[in-house]
Structure formats: structure tokens, C-alpha cells
Amino acid sequence: MIDTLKRLLRPAERKATRIGALIALESGGRARWTPRDYAALTREGSARNAIVHRAVRLTAEAVGGVSFVLYDGAEELTAHPLLDLLARPNPRQDGPGFLETVAAHLMLSGNAYVEAVRAGGEGSPRELYALRPDRMRVVPGPNGWPAAFDYTVAGQTVRFAQDGAVPPILHLTLFNPLDDYYGMSPLEAAATAVDTHNTAASWNKALLDNAARPSGALVYAGGDGSMLTDAQFERLKTELADKYEGAANAGRPMVLEGGLDWKAMSLSPKDMDFMEAKHAAAREIALAFGVPPMLLAIPGDNTYSNYAEANRVFFRQSVLPLANRIGAALAQWLASGFGARPLTLLADSDRIEALSLDRAALWERVTKAPFLTINEKRAATGYGAVEGGDVLTS
Numbered sequence: 001m002i003d004t005l006k007r008l009l010r011p012a013e014r015k016a017t018r019i020g021a022l023i024a025l026e027s028g029g030r031a032r033w034t035p036r037d038y039a040a041l042t043r044e045g046s047a048r049n050a051i052v053h054r055a056v057r058l059t060a061e062a063v064g065g066v067s068f069v070l071y072d073g074a075e076e077l078t079a080h081p082l083l084d085l086l087a088r089p090n091p092r093q094d095g096p097g098f099l100e101t102v103a104a105h106l107m108l109s110g111n112a113y114v115e116a117v118r119a120g121g122e123g124s125p126r127e128l129y130a131l132r133p134d135r136m137r138v139v140p141g142p143n144g145w146p147a148a149f150d151y152t153v154a155g156q157t158v159r160f161a162q163d164g165a166v167p168p169i170l171h172l173t174l175f176n177p178l179d180d181y182y183g184m185s186p187l188e189a190a191a192t193a194v195d196t197h198n199t200a201a202s203w204n205k206a207l208l209d210n211a212a213r214p215s216g217a218l219v220y221a222g223g224d225g226s227m228l229t230d231a232q233f234e235r236l237k238t239e240l241a242d243k244y245e246g247a248a249n250a251g252r253p254m255v256l257e258g259g260l261d262w263k264a265m266s267l268s269p270k271d272m273d274f275m276e277a278k279h280a281a282a283r284e285i286a287l288a289f290g291v292p293p294m295l296l297a298i299p300g301d302n303t304y305s306n307y308a309e310a311n312r313v314f315f316r317q318s319v320l321p322l323a324n325r326i327g328a329a330l331a332q333w334l335a336s337g338f339g340a341r342p343l344t345l346l347a348d349s350d351r352i353e354a355l356s357l358d359r360a361a362l363w364e365r366v367t368k369a370p371f372l373t374i375n376e377k378r379a380a381t382g383y384g385a386v387e388g389g390d391v392l393t394s
Helices: 002-009 038-047 050-064 081-087 095-109 191-209 230-243 271-289 307-338 353-367 374-380
Strands: 068-072 075-077 111-118 125-131 136-140 146-153 156-161 169-173 217-220 260-263 344-347
Touching (some): 038 050, 038 095, 038 191, 050 095, 050 271, 050 307, 068 081, 068 307, 081 095, 081 125, 081 307, 095 111, 146 169, 169 307, 191 271, 307 344, 353 374
Antiparallel strands (some): 068 075, 068 344, 111 125, 217 260
């Protein structure tokens, strides 16, 4: 009897990670600023580098074009408020544009933030907005988990407290082994390759501005062994800079005074290695973003036998995992707002043209499997069970 009373009077159990206090080193309520410069990475990468820009756009547009299927357990839902919300997340964006923005933020920043807007602050979510990651800051709580998010624009800050059935902010991250709150983007991992590629492009542009050849040497061969005076030296430098340098002066004949001789220099094969270094950097960038180099038109890459195979690998290894990651996070975040049981949101691979050969091969294997029932074959191909389907087929 005494043992029973002790158990009844024992404080209620609290389920929480034991290392929460170790993670929350900052005082609660203070924003934790990201250690990386998102604006600088984006300018050097997406804005100045064609490989990064195309890789991000190719992946983001592919994710935006994916169709999603909603499941309640094993049952496929063809009509649901969550599907309607994803089809038209807000008055200014359609579904593909919204998903494209979220995917692009993840690849450029490693973080994506989605705001859920409810009518009067109550009820089910009515609108979804993708917020810029460089304006958002995590506010850790006393247990180590984000308690709020601060969004700052033009010196004004709005705080989103993470409470309610559907917290107002969904924070999507790519895995970062060195940070508890912010994700690591492929752009950050490829930063050295991006700098190498940009520097090679700048060097090539400077070479073209100089008539596509390196500068030569102006040799003074005075017969009496005398040298140019300082005034003569400065005058020659000024004339060369004003009249012969730059693309506008390419090919202009040079007029030399007595004792002066122009010795042109040529590029050696070793000097031309910068082009191969540029292509190698481009392949590293493509590797970081998970895009086959063939799809980015990088010269000299023969990794894939044909374009169709490269496109299939791209969707199978990059687009589908990212789309399913975004779909799973959205479903887990929004399901409780509609009063439903846990839902599953998956990309519909049947509607992806690049994977049609994979799908046809699967159907052929399942059709030729006599040991499977009709329902087992339907389950293997992603369809629900039907009445009377638990029988073997010949």
C-alpha cells in the first residue's frame, strides 16, 4: 500500500533529451546569428557562376515540377485541404513556384523557412510563404530547441514564437555536422571550386581584353649602352596603357622610336592548363549539387553513356530525395492543423518522364512473378489493395 502511494505521489515523468542543457549555451530569447555570409556566397555562386546558377535552377525547377501523393496510412487521398493548400500556397505563388523557392533556398543556404498563416491566428493554415533564409535567426529555448525565430527586414524585426498546434515557422535544414541549428549548403561545400572557376573566368576575360595574348616586352637597345631616363620610362608606360592596351586597341600597329624593340610572348601548353582547371572546378561544383556534369554541358566529361541515363540518375539520386524530404516535413508540420491523423506526402515517381524506363522494368518484373497475389503486386507498384485481390495470378 505504501509503495503504491509513493508511485502515485511521484512527480510526472518529463521526456526530454538529457543533453538539452548542454546545447542551449546561449541565454533564452537571444537570436543566434549564422556564422556564414549567405549574401556573399550567393553573389559569388548563383549570381556570378553559370555552373552554380544552372545546377540550382535545374534542381529547383525539377522539384517544383514533381507531383505529390498524400496518404493517410496506406490509403491514398485524392482530395484534401492540404493538397489544395500546396496547389495554391498564397495569392502570389502557385504550387510549383513555391516548392521551387524552398528547394533553391535549401541548396544556396542549407536552410529554408516556411511561414504558415492562419485566419485570425486560429484554425487550419490558409497560406504558406517561403521566407528568405538570410533574414531569419534562430532563438534557442532553455531546452536547446528553437523557441522562436526572428525575421528582420529594413531594421524591423518580427518574432515568431514556436507554439500552437501548427508552429508558425517550419525550418528545413540540410545536414551540418558542425552546427546544431543551421544547415550546410552544397554551395558552401563547393566554395573553393566556385572561387577557382570564377578566377579562371576572370583571367580568361582579362586575356581577351588584352587581344587574347599575354603582354610582351618592350626592349631598349641603345647602342651606347645608355638607359632610359625616368621621364622617358614613364612616358612609354603611359603611351602603352593609353594607346595599345584593352580590347578597343586590339591589333593597332605599334610605332616605336629608335632603339626600341617589341618582343611578343606566347602561351605555353603549361600556361593553358587553366582551362582544364576550370573544367575540373566545374565538375566539383556539379558533384556538390548532385547534378551530372553532362546535364550542365561541361566539356570533356564522359561519365554517362548518354543524356537519358544522366537524367535518370539525376532524378533518382537528387530530385526525388530532396522532394520527398520537403514533402515529409510539410506533412508532419501541417497535418495536425487539419485535425487529421499523421499524413505522408510523397513525390509521385510515376509521373516523372525520366523514370519511365525504371517504372516499365518494375511492372514487367512484378507481372512475371507468379508467387505474388494481385494485392501484393499492387503494393509493389504503389497502389492500394482491392477487394478479392488476395489471390495468386497465373
